[in-house]
Amino acid sequence: MLRWLTMVLWLFVIIVPEGHASEKSPLVGRPVPTFKLPDENNKLVDFGTLIDRPTIIYFTHNSCHYCTQIIALLKRAKAKFGDSIRVIGINVMAEDNKLVRAYKEELGFIFPMFAGNRYEVLKTYRINYVPVLVFVDAKRIIRRVVGHYIHEPVLHRYIREIIEK
Helix, strand or coil: CHHHHHHHHHHHHHHHCCCCECCCCCCCCCEEEEEEEEEECCCCEEEEHHHCCCCCEEEEEEHHHHHHHHHHHHHHHHHHHHHCCCCEEEEECCCHHHHHHHHHHHHCCCCEEEECCCHHHHHHHCCCCCCCEEEEECCCCEEEEEEECCHHHHHHHHHHHHCCC
């Protein structure tokens, strides 16, 4: 039994080394849906107005362990790629700015973030878990949806893909 379980785990590591890329997501190839959501100051903002360059929309919440690691990856990616990319956070637990502010302060999230605990947002983006990264090119077309963890070299490769589109 232990040998079988070990084999299955190794196969998983070998077959899915990049996280759960969902190129088959029905969102891929479509224009990015946007919504008016409360920002950290509780002002309603259409986050689509910020998608003026290749963008990563990062779905997260305050209790997500993996998400803290993703923040570090996103900060390093922003330092590497500079103004050629934008990162936008959507906090799926937050109904208003309180949890958004807490997330940003406690975890050092430096990017714009919105309260995304809205049925239409979660349904449209098919958010059943976090973290989820949605890669959007400069033409505002979704190119990839990645759920769970992503390795840094893969993140950088996906960013280069949306920059080059």
